Amino acid sequence: MRIALPLLLAACASTYRNMPDPSAEMEDLRAAGATLPNERGRVAGAEVGGEAVELHFRETRADGEWLVVLLHGVLSDSRTWEYVIGDLGQDHSLLLLDLPGCGLSDRPHPSVAGPEGYSPTALARHVLCALRERLHADGARARRVALVGHSLGSMVILRMLGDAALREEFADVLLRVERVVLLSPVDFAVEKKHPMFMKILGLSGVKVTIADVTEILEESTAKAMRQGAVEPRRVPRLEAERMVEVLRDGPRRRAAQAMIRQAVPFTEDEVPDWPRIRELVADYARVDRPCLLLHGECDETFGVAVAYKLQAQLPDAWLHVLADAKHALPSEAPRRCAAEIRAFLAEDPRERVVDESFGRARTPVLVTQR
Numbered sequence: 149m150r151i152a153l154p155l156l157l158a159a160c161a162s163t164y165r166n167m168p169d170p171s172a173e174m175e176d177l178r179a180a181g182a183t184l185p186n187e188r189g190r191v192a193g194a195e196v197g198g199e200a201v202e203l204h205f206r207e208t209r210a211d212g213e214w215l216v217v218l219l220h221g222v223l224s225d226s227r228t229w230e231y232v233i234g235d236l237g238q239d240h241s242l243l244l245l246d247l248p249g250c251g252l253s254d255r256p257h258p259s260v261a262g263p264e265g266y267s268p269t270a271l272a273r274h275v276l277c278a279l280r281e282r283l284h285a286d287g288a289r290a291r292r293v294a295l296v297g298h299s300l301g302s303m304v305i306l307r308m309l310g311d312a313a314l315r316e317e318f319a320d321v322l323l324r325v326e327r328v329v330l331l332s333p334v335d336f337a338v339e340k341k342h343p344m345f346m347k348i349l350g351l352s353g354v355k356v357t358i359a360d361v362t363e364i365l366e367e368s369t370a371k372a373m374r375q376g377a378v379e380p381r382r383v384p385r386l387e388a389e390r391m392v393e394v395l396r397d398g399p400r401r402r403a404a405q406a407m408i409r410q411a412v413p414f415t416e417d418e419v420p421d422w423p424r425i426r427e428l429v430a431d432y433a434r435v436d437r438p439c440l441l442l443h444g445e446c447d448e449t450f451g452v453a454v455a456y457k458l459q460a461q462l463p464d465a466w467l468h469v470l471a472d473a474k475h476a477l478p479s480e481a482p483r484r485c486a487a488e489i490r491a492f493l494a495e496d497p498r499e500r501v502v503d504e505s506f507g508r509a510r511t512p513v514l515v516t517q518r
Contacts, residue, residue, distance in 0.1 A: 164363070164370035167385035174384065177234030177482055184208040184237045191281050193248060193274030196256045196265060203278045204252035205245050208233060212240045214493050215291040217279060221299030221332075222407045223348070223394050225251030228298060231482035236489055241291065243282060247304070248274050249403020250394075257399070258406040266406035268300070269314070272307040276318040283324060294327040294493055298478055299450075302330035303411060310431030328439040329489050331477045332447060335454045336428040338412050339420060342449065344372055345408045348395075356395055366392055376476035378446055387479055432461045439465040440492045442485065444473030466492075 170178065186208040192200040206226060216236065220228040226244035233242055246253040249266060256265065264270055283293075297305040305328060308314060315322060351359075359365035370388045377383045394400045413421035413428075439462050443455035452469060459467040468488060473481055 162367075163374065164366040164385065164388060167370055167374070167383065167388060168381050170384040170386060171381065174231050174479075174482070177231040180234035181208075181230055181237060182234075184210070184233070190253075191245075191278040193253075193277045194270070196248075196262075197260045200277075201248050201254045201256060201274060203245050203248065203254070203274060205243060205278065205282065207244070207282065208237045208242045210237060210239050210241050213292055214294055215241045215243055215283075215286075216294045216296055216489065216493075217243045217245070217275075219245060219275065219295070219297040219301030219304055220247065220250070221297075221301050222411075223391050223404050225390075227251070227390065228478050232478050232486050235483055235486035239490070240493070243279070245275060245278060247271055247301075247407075249400060249407070255399035255403050258402055261406070264410055266403060267410040268303040268307045269311055270410075271304045271407075272311065272314055275304060276308060276314060276321055280318065280321045283321065291324075292326050293324040294329065294489070295325055296329040296331070296489060297333075298331040299334055299475070300407060300411060302333035303336065305330065306333075306336075306432065306435060307428075309435040309437065310428075310433075312431070312434065315434065325437060327493055328435070328437050329442065329492060330439065330458075331442045331485060332444065332450065332475045333441055333455055333458055334411070334450050335458055336412055337425050337457075341412075341414070341418075344449070349405050349408055351395065351401065351405070353398055356401070360392075360396060365395060369395070373476070375448060375474075377474050377480040378444075378472050379480070382480045383476060384479075387476075429461065432458070433463060435462050436464065438492075440488065441465055441467040442477060442488055443467065443469055444475060444477060444480070445469050445471050446473060447475045449475040 186206055188204075188206045190202040191205050193203045194201060204226075218226065218229045218232075220226055225246045229244055233244070236242065248271065249255045258266060261270070295305045295308065309322065309325070309328070356365060359368070366388065369391050370385070373383050373388045373391065374380045394404060413424040415421050441455050441459050443452050445452055455467055455469070459465045470477070470481060470484065477485055
């Protein structure tokens with residue numbers, strides 16, 4: 149039986165077209181974030197090919213003593229945080245950065261950046277350069293710094309504090325960092341590549357064009373986004389539109405592919421490079437700041453076991469497992485993320501009251517409802 153092409157395309161695009169608009173709560177948070185006093189601009193990161201890569205930033209101002217630095221994940225940009233900042237930005241200054249290759253930042257071609265130019269370590273160097281400049285611009289206002297990362301952003305933070313060379317080179321910057329919060333964190337010790345990311349690695353410009361014309365690009369992106377949240381209504385179509393925007397844009401797509409390819413060391417035979425991975429994991433011991441891990445109990449991108457492992461390996465870490473949540477915490481539970489970050493900055497972590505029903509007092513774990 150022959151199916152008319154328009155009917156086929158309509159069926160293919162059903163998930164994307166049926167995605168909701170941002171909820172009233174999300175719109176309120178976005179509106180609140182838009183009213184915050186802020187500065188936008190570009191700041192120099194590390195050099196690539198002899199020239200500094202410029203990162204786009206947005207910094208909001210509040211009267212609190214903390215500067216919270218927010219780092220997004222792959223296939224994204226600083227807009228990941230737009231619902232969180234409407235809440236958290238009311239009492240804390242926030243610095244949002246677009247990582248190299250993302251958003252409005254410079255997008256060096258991976259062939260120019262080199263085989264590790266988009267690795268978490270290289271991205272960490274860019275962020276530290278940018279943060280040094282922004283802290284210097286602060287002048288006499290010596291604010292306490294907290295680092296917050298989602299997904300790949302968590303790997304970048306682990307390298308910022310774990311890599312010995314970076315710790316030495318940027319000792320003046322890291323001296324200001326007092327707290328770390330990792331949302332949906334990713335471990336360097338993975339035994340295989342995620343199927344969804346493998347599909348992205350296989351996308352060429354021609355394939356994207358074909359998928360775009362047939363609306364398969366929108367449909368597959370929408371399905372992937374919906375799988376990142378327990379409640380699909382928490383993932384508006386706007387989030388899928390942004391990912392499609394990245395995949396359509398050659399420089400940003402190639403940068404994202406390089407980030408995926410370089411996130412975890414693999415050999416030429418496409419098996420994990422365990423000696424190198426062990427070195428990266430051993431560097432967790434240097435992450436000597438109080439660290440809060442937030443992970444969705446139902447995360448299917450990187451299961452909650454990853455967070456339990458990281459919590460056990462980091463020197464001073466607390467894990468909060470959010471029931472009925474998946475990977476997209478900044479959009480799925482923005483108020484909860486803001487509340488957890490705010491509470492962690494307000495308390496002495498060593499005096500936290502925790503639920504130890506899961507085991508040892510040395511490794512407290514909280515399982516909480518939204």
